[in-house]
Amino acid sequence: MAVSAAAVIGLSACAPSGSSEIDADADITEQELVVSIWADYSPDDLAERFEEETGVKVTIVNHATNEEVMAKLTAGGDSGIDVAFVSGQYAQALSEGGLLQDLDKSLIPNESNLYPEASELAYDPGNAYSMPYAWGTTGLCYRTDLMEAPTSWDDLLNPAADVTGKTTMLSTERWMALPALKALGYSVNSEDPAELEEAKAQLEETKDTLLAFDDTTFYTKLVTGEAVLTEAWDGWCNYGIAEDPNIDFVVPEEGSDLWVDTMTVLKSSENKEAAMAFVNFVLEADVQSWVAENILYKVPNKAAMDLLDPAIYEQYPNMAMTPAELLEEETIVDLGEYSTEYTRLATEIAAG
């Protein structure tokens, strides 16, 4: 299988250890895996079931954010992680840095469970080095009993008087910029300084009306009523809905993004064959349907989504978004050198 020979990032001058060739006949029962994923993001018995089926021992370790696991993976040397769950644009960055193993599709037949749209994702067309695990979009999560249904990003950016001081926005730079960029009709992946300036000007005004920037507890703010309107990822909004049915999710009319959480295999892994088998196992219908039912995220796995109890769509309407609808949104991609401009924008807004 072809090996991508991109530049090595990080300070290790030597190439990552582990052969880059995949041996399809390797005896994986002699291999062990360390898998890094967000806490509670996979079935509790995933490791056990996989070991039962394949004889491979798996240790699941947790990370809280993409950024943290990226720092460990890019520090040079062997991070000790074989399979890493990271969002799409981060997988793209890892791949560009030569840290990811190209996926051997002959070892991952369950890829056929995926929707066709899931192989056309802009950060990794054809899923050469990453396999999608869950996907969704960003929108407005709000209290239906405390405000009129919002329809536009502008309802958040320039809130009405009764909503002012009770709104939150996401603090991660790409998602902080998203509402402003979309409201102005620009791309979520914009690299135009003029467009970013306009977005910044809008966000500076918005900041005065915000309760807080919040990536993790915005849905509890909705439940307690501290906030009435929040920028949110659809999956997270479902946690709020689970606690208070008055909460609802809507994608603004200007459109939004498509984000994807993916599985990747590190080139530094010495257990690549077992890693591929693990990725394949996760793509089984009943594993991914567990994810959808319990984590309340949409999965790009057609076989899995078909298994879902229709009642779930009533309680969590955004679960019913079809892949076609999702792909109408812009897939978030890594912006290379331009990423630092977004960080600067976020700093300016937060500090201003």
Next chain:
Amino acid sequence: MTTTTPVPGTPRRRGRRGLAALPFLGPGGLYLAALFVVPLVLITSYAFFQRGRFGGIVWELTLDNFVRLIDPLYLGVVANSLKVGLVVTLLALLIGYPTALAITRLSPKWRTIALVAVLLPFWTNFLVRTYAWILLFNNAGWINQALQGLGIIDEPIPMLYTEPAVVVGLLYMYLPLMILPLYSSLASRDPQLGEAATNLGASPFRVFRTVTLPLSLPGVLTGCVFVFVPAMSNFIIPELIGGGKTVLIGNLIRDQFLKARDWPFGSTLALVLTISLVVLLVAQAAVSRRLNEGKRIRKAVTGA
């Protein structure tokens, strides 16, 4: 600084002195050289290189990062951090000093309990404490609910997601770091000095002002240095309690290293911070030395 060592300047003695110092300064010095100096030099050296397209480091020398630093945005953050750091330190001193003094006046049994009681809250997890804080003070929190329930206020008082909230949050986090060195310094002072002054007719306040306070200055300096820099480097409190609306140096550095994956620029900030640190410590040492010389003279004169 009092010393029992021989007069410096005599070569043989200096050599023996050097040898005598080895078992004390050697182990720690070597350990720090390996695990503090080397990592620090390594990480600040990135400041002279470039960020790769998708993160990582491109090993081409450049001074661009330093040019980028001269920017009202970043300088503003630094200035604001200094201000916040200073305020937190002063508050910690105002609260910590009487507390430490009070602890020294407890009986020995109670003293240890009191000290441990200061530290015990920090044996719970910081995230748990922070969430508890948020629950107490947010707009839908217990305090606001209580006040509204009692009819004292109509609308909730916003107590979080502001810079003062960050100050109080940081104060909570770093107060023990002020109290402990203060205690250590205050507890070591010779009670006879205070007694002598009292016997000579000085009022308690005068004893405090002329004896206790000056003698405790090393502890004060240590406590201030312990609180000042870490307060500015914290990035979790501004995020959770400040609602992401206050940016301190800690957030800046974290954002560059983790979010922008711009290790070179983050490293530049680190370099600047490190240099300020060194300046601060050297200044503290100089002040400390002058104080100790004064003390040595005083002891020589009074014979105490």
Next chain:
Amino acid sequence: MPKLGLLRLPLWLTYVFLYLPILVVVILSFNDSESLFVWKGFSLRWYPELFADSAVMAGLRNTVIVATTATVLATVLGTLMAVGIHRYTKGGLVRAFAIAPALLPDLLLGIGILSVFSLLGLTLGLHSVIMAHTVFAMAFVTAIVLARLAHLDPSLEEASRDLGATASRTFFRVTLPQLAPGIVAGALLAFTLSLDEFVIAFFTSAPTTPTLPITIYSMVRFGVTPEINALATVLLLVSVVTVIGAQRLTRTTDTTRTTDTTEAP
């Protein structure tokens, strides 16, 4: 020994300030709700769940190992440094060098040590966390012991030497006992800091052996449940019992203090 008098007020205020959130933490551990922020009634269910949670228990075990080892190392190295600086150096440079690790932002130390380990091809594990924690912990010990050394009466040491005791005998029989309160304070602080330290531990630990703060922080994405409050409450209880027990068993009195009759607060 002067009485507490008016100082009682700031003392109590400080404790109220420090313990108010702790009270909330304990109360919330009995919250019958998945979410911390919404009270749904009293329940003890989080306590059994806590002990059944192997990830949290493993994290706790790792943290105790790291904190204890790092404290021991830091106390030894830090005390030696302090004595060495006090006796054998005049300038502030060595002192500044010894204390600097306490002040460096933890992110830098964490990433720096990780980079060094990566460069040398060394594996990470609890040992690397212990080594990293010792670095900043010893700086605190040094600073606190130095603060105490500044006030010590050298005549006792001189007397010991004059009476014929060797340098090491003087050190162990005269100097160290005098320093004991400072050393204890430093060790306590080092232990406390290591126990709750997240950033450095994150970067210097192996993914398979996280410390407790790391485990808890990783739960943030999907909500920290009251289970962690139960953990905090249990830890508090254990600490309080240990301290009171230790006090009862070892009735040590500080030998350089005069006897006093100040009443307990």
